[in-house]
Amino acid sequence: MLTALETSIFDSIAGLPLHPLVVHFVVVLLPVAALGLILEIIAPKLADRYGWLTILVLAVGTAAAFVSQQAGEALALRVGEPQLHATLGRMLPWAAAALFVVAVIWLPLHRRAYKTLEHRSGASTATGILAAVLALIVVALTVFVAHQGATAAWAKVMVPAPPTVSATPVPSPTPSETPSTSPTPSTTASAAGFTMAEVAQHAGASSCWTVVNAQVYDVTDWINRHPGGADKILGLCGKDGTSAFQTQHNGQADPESELSQFLIGPLR
Known part of the structure; x- marks a missing residue:
């Protein structure tokens, strides 16, 4: 009978753990989309050109974050759970989802305001500020989660090599100095x-x-x-x-x- 781990679609693909495969989409797409959104909030002309593209990238990154989180849970059953990485990793998809929702609300408000008023409206300003704050949170969470994951994966591998010490010749002991061959305690x-x-x-x-x-x-x-x-x-x-x-x-x-x-x- 298959275990829950063996039947999980988030466990592996082609014999490789799914988590490290998907997580690369997260660490690239989420920061790029979040920082791009901040630039568009600051520079309205960028939002007119790239607003929906940014939201599309954010949507893909958010979906990847949810998949990565579930794949991480499956991987933890095999190798153990890095506690801080897991805690932050559970928060990141929901923060990204919140940013996506606010961004989808902000962009039409922004475009409507500039089309009718030719400047920011109160609603577009408020949602823009909220989106910028959430974007910074998403970037920070992504960096911390990625750092903790990399530490868990590589800290035990990237151990500095011990310094090489040249051997110092030791005089041969005299018969009276020959050490005992009895085992140490x-x-x-x-x-x-x-x-x-x-x-x-x-x-x-x-x-x-x-x-x-x-x-x-x-x-x-x-x-x-x-x-x-x-x-x-x-x-x-x-x-x-x-x-x-x-x-x-x-x-x-x-x-x-x-x-x-x-x-x-x-x-x-």
Whole structure:
């Protein structure tokens, strides 16, 4: 039986996530239309020439914003939900829709005023100001949503390379200085495994251990890099996170691959 995710028309197209495909229309069309509308409100002659074209571009961008928001929800079921990106992303389509409605009201009022009065009327001025304010909100929201989405997608990839340090020759130790070959305490602990009592001692942001499928992971470095937000990781610190992990990511290769790099030993 297919899951809701598998039957969602917003999940993927040709095997690729739909969200990153559609979002490019949003980040281009909405700011272009919103800024164009502001220019037309300031310069009436531009509205006479390009007013309806701007509204058409705004309509396409608004539709793309709604599709992108739904596709983002579907993608979040697979990779987790970046909280701020998701919150702003749910607001953007409605802000764009409000701008579209006001723009459709403003343009006929503007044209009628200049045709009969040869200057702005009170109604066209009021709707023009409202449209300009909404246009600025749409541009700002688009920038913030795009930035948060890019951060969630690329922050963990674009990690600065560590500086190269040339090795300094070290004198060979004398027989009396030869180090012992016995394992260090951390090596011994890793081989023998960890108890839940030991895991529970690492229950904060400064040191966060968790258990998934009887394996212990030190996910401290993943807290601020997790696409779904730091709170999702902090909620697993010092406890068995198997149920939460499987509920969110069961059967998904990418989250399991990400988790594997933080393995420090088995649970005993």
